[in-house]
Amino acid sequence: MIQTLKELDLAKANKVLKELEPVQIIEWTMQFAEKPMLTTNFGPYSASLVHAVNRIDKNINVVWCDSGHNTKQTYKFALDLIDRFALNMHIYKPRPSSVYNKADQGIPFIDTPAHRQFTEEVKLEPFRRALKEHQPDVWFTNLRSDQSEHRSTLDILHLSKEGILKVSPFFHYSEFDLELYLQEYGLPNEKRYYDPTKVLAKRECGLHL
16 A cells, blocks of 8 residues: 555556546545645646646645736636636746846747747746745646657656656546536636747647656
């Protein structure tokens, strides 16, 4: 009988969890979590994970790294979800000294040193602050196998580069499956989301590498 996360065999656990529904995966993982954290970007299908985790733990710390470059629709969507579920929100923004936190600077071209610096300032540094503050042992995220080549090599459970157990309850869901989930629970979706650190849908921003 597993008592702690350190005793967890990820390969065996992933085989078992693959047969469970997302909310069951969350409930199973919560047995071992002492300091769980949920991250969201309030992008497409993000309401699915927020809803599922909220069913199990309504007080979980919810982290949003707001780049400051989201669309008006995304901000409205975020506020609606925060209000609907009374989320225990922790919002992290770029430091005021960031030169790219000014709208008149624009977004640098991808795959350039300027864009890498931009990504560091608006997403990676704020996220490191969040990790330092919350020091989670379990991190719930909405990664899916069909999102990118890199993500297809992961699984429901895997360890982050920081040694945190990352849990992706909807990992094996397709967009069609997610649409059905949203419909079943009457949840909204946000498809006008734009991530300036990724630009391209299949491109990684660095947070999940």
